[in-house]
Amino acid sequence: MDCRDHTPCQLALDLPFWQHWYYVLVEKHPGVPGTVSFQVIVQVTDCSQPSLARPPFLPSSASMNMPHSFGSMGGLALGDSPPPASPNGTKHSVPIPTSSPASERCWPVRPTLRNELDTFSVHFYIFFGPNVSVPPDHPAVFVINLLPVLDSGGVLNLELRLNVSSLCGENVTVFGCLNHEVPLTSSDNASVTCETESLAGFLLSVNATATLSRLRIPYPQTGSWYLSLRSLCATEHGFEPCTNVTAEVYLRAYLSPCINDCGIYGQCKLLRTNNYLYAACECKAGWNGWGCTDNAEAFSYGFQLLSTLLLCLSNVMFVPPVAIAVRSHYLLEAAVYIFTMFFSTFYHACDQPGIVVFCIMDYDVLQFCDFLGSLMSVWVTVIAMARLQPVVKQVLYLLGAMLLSMALQMDRHGLWNLLGPSLFALGIMAIAWTARTIRRRHCYPPTWKRWAFYLCPGALIAAAAVLLYAFVETEENYFYIHSIWHLLIAGSVGFLLPPRAKPSRRLGPLPRRKGCGYQLCVNEQEELGLVDPAVASINSICTS
The missing domain is CATH 1.20.1070 (Rhopdopsin 7-helix transmembrane proteins)
Structure with missing residues (x-):
């Protein structure tokens, strides 16, 4: 809100972001001489106890003990402090416009139990679940906490399945809004959405015809995710709150490295870039997409x-x-x-x-x-x-x-x-x-x-x-x-491959006759005492 055209400047937020700082930028117009004094009043109403409201908090440069160099921008924190006096010495407060009754936006938030199985593989279990009851008069809100670095590289999967037997024959539709940092359920029942001027979420719906609804968010933002479930009955004039019908749904929330393990045409791989670890599908055979399901260029x-x-x-x-x-x-x-x-x-x-x-x-x-x-x-x-x-x-x-x-x-x-x-x-x-x-x-x-x-x-x-x-x-x-x-x-x-090696030409030892014993060779010439070889023939007698 630009406060130059509003005196006093008033802003009411029905759905402020939880666990976040809100900043107010204060700038002095160049043509205004001297020092300008101002007041900032912040009032927070606790929806769990509408009758009790925190006292207004009026931080200023004096009460916050901030130097003048920081006066151009300040962060507003909530606390209990008496409002400072106005410049003229009198005490007064600026009325803050009231929003819708706090009881309409105050719902108990049910936490989930975290169970880590592997890298980017986490199951979130609901206490007294996984079947949850959605009453007709107010939403059922659940919170899923995603840790920084550890949970941002996978896929957040959410599955809703309606138990038709719990509808008692009524035309009941269960709407779910998944939002980051703040729960959101539209007050306009005729057109159920998960969007406002400053917030946007993911819408899921199940009924007797479509009993199953799935949502997948690749690389989700870390922090708290709130799921708001609300049961409405379809009429001629749109959706209206049901009477005495408590719908029962099966809720499953988990983190997975890849969508459906990349199917039969891909492979899920863990990748690291600049100290960031994340999972992605490596598709084959011409398939593409987050889960390798795009067959526009697939091989036949x-x-x-x-x-x-x-x-x-x-x-x-x-x-x-x-x-x-x-x-x-x-x-x-x-x-x-x-x-x-x-x-x-x-x-x-x-x-x-x-x-x-x-x-x-x-x-x-x-x-x-x-x-x-x-x-x-x-x-x-x-x-x-x-x-x-x-x-x-x-x-x-x-x-x-x-x-x-x-x-x-x-x-x-x-x-x-x-x-x-x-x-x-x-x-x-x-x-x-x-x-x-x-x-x-x-x-x-x-x-x-x-x-x-x-x-x-x-x-x-x-x-x-x-x-x-x-x-x-x-x-x-x-x-x-x-x-x-x-x-x-x-x-x-x-x-x-070379040809067969030729056998060596060197002659080996002569083969011996089979049998046992030795050979005794006697020169007949030596036995007869003959010296001249021409006189008699030489015969060798070998006896085994």
Whole structure:
């Protein structure tokens, strides 16, 4: 209210904000000389005891002991203090207009019990509830207290369900007004709203036709929320108070991280920004909205099925590398490829958004095995190309499996999880090939056909796969770019896997005859005492 046009200036608030300060701005007009004195009278009526009213409180710059620098604005607090004298020495009071009878706006407020279950998961229980009775003559008011920081990052859920059997055949409608900081129930029964000139709330209603009403408020403002329930009967002239009908409703109030846990097309996640913790839905398959319920840009069932089949069936490309590895007697490498093909297929079948999903085990286990198999396939292929000694190769296989498991546990989506082992294995292969080239004094691998038809195409295919994975793959093109990644990686393995090692040309020991004992060889020449070999033939007699 602007008091420049009102003398005296009077303001009556029927519904003041609870536990709030009210400020009065006093400014002196530049053209008025001297000092201007004024009075501020505040009177509060306790609705629980209408006959008792607090004495007027008249704070001024003298009584509040405030410096003149603070005289432009002051906060009014309520207390018991005698009014100061007026400037002319007489005592008088300015009449304050009376509002509607206090008994019409004085209702008992029933508190709720808070039960914290998890982060942003709180249930509010009503004493002697959850079924509450709404009398016909006055509203039933409940208060829900939301704590700062802890409750502002979730969703406030309110549910009303009417018990039709309690209406006794009357056309009763129960209206609920949820307001922040102050309870509000409209006095105009014909048009029930939860709004005034300075207040606005949320309206709920249940009747015999619509027995259930839900309200969800994402990221609610902290503080006290008041729910006022009132039962009215529908007539020809609008709504009127009912007579001798006490409606019974089921009331449920709780905090949840997300709306309906984001449904089947989303995932509820806890996020932190600038020390603020809040929950939000991460929607998939083109769905949007607070609870991933907006299907304006959603993927169709055929598109979901196509993306799942592409990601799963592209792993069949690992069958040729498995056959090549088995034929070349690389049995351990073949086992790694089979492991990768199996878990990659079922991981992508479980990873799909929407309804085309099939999981044979826990999602986290499938994801870990898929990532580990992919990295191990690269590792064992490059180590096999180095043609190391069997003992050294087995040690590197085992060491790589342990280190890759540790790296994946730290960060599964890091790019260096793929580049690090690949570069390290390529370094080992380069050292082995260089040492073999120096020892043989000939380039290794020695044949140009091996370079032209196997190594160069395989390296180009592997490099293209890494570039697609690192710089091209996004959430929008994931299903077909990642399918191409499967095809390229499996194809490069088929080209890069070395051929079967040739057996060594060095002759081994002669095979012994089966049996026990020893052989005694006697030179017949020595036994006969013959010296000249031309005289007699030499025969060796061996006796076992």
